[in-house]
Amino acid sequence: MRDSEKQIVRALPLFSGMLEANFEAMLAGSFLQRFPATVVLFSESDLTDFLHILVDGQVELFASANNREGTMTLIKPVATFVLASALVDGAYQMSARTLTSSQILMIPAENIRVAMLADRDFAHKAVLELASCYHGVVRAYKNIKLRTGVERLANYLLVQHRRQGGDTLTLPVEKRTLASMLGITPENLSRAFSTLKPYGVKVDGPKIDLQNIKDLESLAKPSELIDTL
Amino acid sequence: MRDSEKQIVRALPLFSGMLEANFEAMLAGSFLQRFPATVVLFSESDLTDFLHILVDGQVELFASANNREGTMTLIKPVATFVLASALVDGAYQMSARTLTSSQILMIPAENIRVAMLADRDFAHKAVLELASCYHGVVRAYKNIKLRTGVERLANYLLVQHRRQGGDTLTLPVEKRTLASMLGITPENLSRAFSTLKPYGVKVDGPKIDLQNIKDLESLAKPSELIDTL
DNA sequence: TCACAGGCTTGACAATTATCAAGCGATCCG
DNA sequence: CGGATCGCTTGATAATTGTCAAGCCTGTGA
Structure with a gap:
């Protein structure tokens, strides 16, 4: 593991306040590895x-x-995942696979538990990170429980539009993955896009054009407590 | 607040390891209050x-x-709720109402944040509690995303059956609340019970009799990673 | 170049779930 | 007691979503 890569990890809020000695001790036995696309990293029932x-x-x-099978969430770099599982010494609860070729740092879960007991700042940051992840799942749960498939798609597009800034947005994943994330079948995602056509949604492969934000919002009824910026 | 009530709270894993002084300081400004049934305690967008x-x-x-509107979860005594929200100083993210007359201890969120910084053991216990809550929502999310309404009901009945021990089980909440928890309408809950009749599910008001666990399990396909004991 | 596989779309149909309306039975209260 | 309310159930119908099958298009590799 190169020093530059180590600095990238160190810069994450979760680790940024750790004592150097604790950070180094935590990395003992970890390794940085590159995986090809479509590889299952672990299964939900694995320890x-x-x-x-x-x-x-x-x-x-x-x-x-x-x-x-259903997508729980998508991870984008640089970010940790399965922190909760690493802290409690049980099953992963979720399975993971690479969507593209990916570089992943793996730190023994035991080291994380030791670090939490040894390093005050890390324990505090873990609390904040877990609370944030918790609210993330709560939002996903509300989303699927209180909205129809078309509404979920509309809100997803509005969020992506704000995130990406420009006037056309590009889907960051394949449509079948998007469908799984929205909790619908790929067939119904196609139909949902058709349903949104009268609301100014133009689709060209992975490029989406929102030509009538107002109308789309009136259908989507976005909520600050569900749709993250 | 009586000493006996204080001891009940103190006995919760979250607080059991705190230094006495920190525990007392945390309780400053808190109050124990009784609410009648059907009272909204706070709304999801409140700070x-x-x-x-x-x-x-x-x-x-x-x-x-x-x-x-949809039920996120039901709280049974003695337990804390909205810990994650209290720790990050934002909106509650979920609304709360009493279902029955309830006695509730309210501790200023600011005190909780102070306690986390001051008391190591409390910080560690908060990490474990949050990780556990996180996995709880993950299970609920999987449940609604991967199962039909009838399957969710069947699994709910199997869990209640194991929890309550006897051969007949009693629903702990009104059926309309159960419906909301399962993410279906009260009308469809009635129909779901009818659907389960051939699988040995006898309904008499809130009393349920499971006369053929094997068949019910073959329909429910319970999973250790979703259905908590 | 051409065959092929894979992602996406569309159509037809079935399953699941929601909505609206009506009615039943128990409880609460004047 | 009588009337009203409320939770629950049932029926009829509509909306939503899934399944199966077929076809289109594009990129890939022989």
Whole structure:
């Protein structure tokens, strides 16, 4: 692991206030690895061996039951994932796979638990990070429980539009992955896009043009407490 | 606040390891109050003033959007709720109402944040509590995303059956609340019970009899990672 | 170049869930 | 007691979503 990569991780809020000695001790036994696309990193029922940090690429957290599968969330660099699981010494609860070739730092979960007991600042940052992740899942839960598929898509597009800034937005993932994230089938995602055409949504492959934000918002009814900037 | 009530709170894992002085300081400005049934304690967009601890009664956390409403979770005594919100100084993210007459201890959120910085053990326990709450919402999210309404009901009944031990179980909440928790309408809950009749589910008001666990399980396909004991 | 695989779309149909309306039975209260 | 309210149920119908099948388009590799 190069020093430049170490600095990238160190800059994350979660680690930025740690004592140097504790940070170094935590990294003992960790390794930075590159995975190709479409590789399953771990399964939801596996015991949590590592805290993962996505340094580069894209990772999907998903879950399975009843022969069905659904995306829980998408991870973008640089960010940690499965922190909660690493802290409690149980199963991962979610499965993970790479969507693209990805570089991932894996820190033994045991080290994380030791660091939490040893380093005050890390414990405090872990509290804030967990609270933030908690509210993230709460938002996802509200989203799927209180909105129809078309509404979820409309709100997703509005959020992406604000995030990306320009007047046309580009979907950051394949449509089938977007469908799974929205909790619908790929077929219904296609139909949802058709439904949104009268609201000024122009689709050209992964490029989306929102030509009537007002109308789209009147359908989507965005909520500050669900749709993150 | 009586000493006996203080001891009940002190016994919660979250507080049990705190230094006495920190525990007392945290309680400054808190108050124990009794609310009648059906009272809204706070709304999801309100700023978080208090950590709440349900000492007696029953509380529902719910959310609203689009003129729709859904139960997020039910709180049973003795337990804290909205810990994550109290720790980050933002909106509650969920609304709360009493389902029955309830006794609730309210601790100023500011005190909680101070306690986290001052008391190591409390910070560590907060990490564990938050991780556990996080996995709780993850399970709820998987449940609604990967199962149909009938499957969710079947699994709910199996969990209640194991929890309550006897051969007949009693629903702990009104059926309309159960419906909202399962993410379906009261009408469809009635129909879901009818659908489960061939699987040995006998309904008599709030009393449910499971006469064929095997068949019910084959339909429910329970999962350790979703259905908590 | 051409065949092929994979992602996406569309159509037809089925399953799931919601909505609206009506009615039943228990409880509460004047 | 009588009337009203409320929770629950049932029926009829509509909206939403999923499944299966087929076809289109693009990029890839023989």
